[in-house]
Amino acid sequence: MRILVALDTNRYSQYVVNEVAKLAMNTWADVTLLGVESRKPASNGTQPPRNLPIVRKLQEFREEFLGYFKDESVSPYAIKRWGYELVDRGKGLLEEMCVCKGMKDFRVRIRFGQPTKQILTEAVEEQSDLIVVGCSKGEQCTWEQDRNAPEKIVKAAPCSVLVVKEEKKPTKIVCCLDHDSVSQESLELINQMVTLHQTDLALVGLTESEHLREEVDQKMKQILQYYTAQKIKAWVSVVDVSLLDKFIADTAEKGLIALWMGHKSLIGKFFSQDRVGKLVRSAQSSVLILR
């Protein structure tokens, strides 16, 4: 799994780094910490990049993240091998440099430009499986340079997105399903979230006119068996699409909502992009959009 962690200098970003470190401990994911600065510093040396607040903050976050993996003998990010690699230094210059690597990739990157665009470009170029982005828990997200960045990322991302609300522990992970093509990766991601937060899992099947489609029923059965085998307590229930808005609003108060928004999903049809944005803005705890 490749996780892209989009960070700014707000306090919630530190919480995000801690949460991702815990997730990475379980998954041994490739991790990229990404900061975005609106303008590239002048190349004449009057403002060295190292003095940018986001650069200093990312250095702190790097230490914070690696601090979770103190035992280097078992850390997937401890430097275990090195070698010479050709590195593009720009302006048509390639240079062979000595590069040190761990078992898993861990990168810290800074991009310049509009935050949402840069984060999405990074996710596409690096083929990320999951974008993790922080957000303040009130209606007004305080993401630097663009208050609506988390919402825009959720709507446009090509992969799953986890919006982590500032220091809000969910009491339940509520996973909404409405079709039968649920990927193994998404099941494992939910598995990791349940383990991480030590919460119960609720599997919610979406019904239409009080009818749960046979293939969804069968998929829920398989998923229940999967989680039971993993020793995870999963509660099952159903909700009619006509009540989906109310259900999400109720559930988002306390639980982490995981919505499957793949192209086959009815949730995408009934739960419009604007509502997704509203959910990200108003939810009191984290939101996971699965793709």
Added chain:
Amino acid sequence: MVNILVSVNPDLASSIAIRYAGQLAHFMEIALQPIHVKEPEQKGSLFGTGWVRHTWEHALAEKGEEEINLLIRTEKPYCPALAAPRVVVGERENEILKELQTGAYDLFMEGILASFDEGDFKKLITSKLYQSAPCPAIVVKNLVPLEKVALLSYVGLEPSKLVDDVSDILRQAKLPLDVIHLVPKKDKKDLEVNEEAHEAQGFDNLVDAIRKKGLDLQKGQVLTGHPKDIADYLSRYGLVVCAVRNALDKKSPIHTVLAFTPSPIFIC
């Protein structure tokens, strides 16, 4: 021996109900008779008469039998007490009631997935089947480990009605029993759990009735809070017993508690 009729369909809810019955079998001797009612797609008077109708019903029952046999084969290892299924064609409620009335069953059981719409549960327990069934019923919403049982009490409950219906089955199960007195209040933010249950109205009468029947009472509690919070609290029980048949007003908040309780519910 507790004689149970379980209504089955080829779906997740039935699979959960059968596995839950398998858990019950660890605590008491049970006989589990599955019944599948194949409803004709066209409601109202059934197709044709005489030989035509008989042949048509037979074909429909055979189709239902195939679907159900697959479920029974899959679930049998989880519940060895499961008998061969009975497949009938007709209107579901009527056929199950007919079977319950002629078959000398002690308990009716069915799997129904918990719904966010509390109206679904109200509709279920006020249905003809649940109101007229000659025995109590268990609505299995989730497969929960059967470790302890909650017996629900509320203002206006007639203790003898509750205890008479459940005592035989609970005595055989020998499971630890908690009596929970419910005080649902929609405007209350946090759930209040009071261990001084004897202060609740009618609680002592219920405890006396339970002890007279020789049941293993562990503790009593009063839960005061929003019906949904009470329902969440009850999820720690493997079985929640409540007297609701012909006993509650349709608008009672106890219905809301039961609708949102994810554990299996014993209705008497």
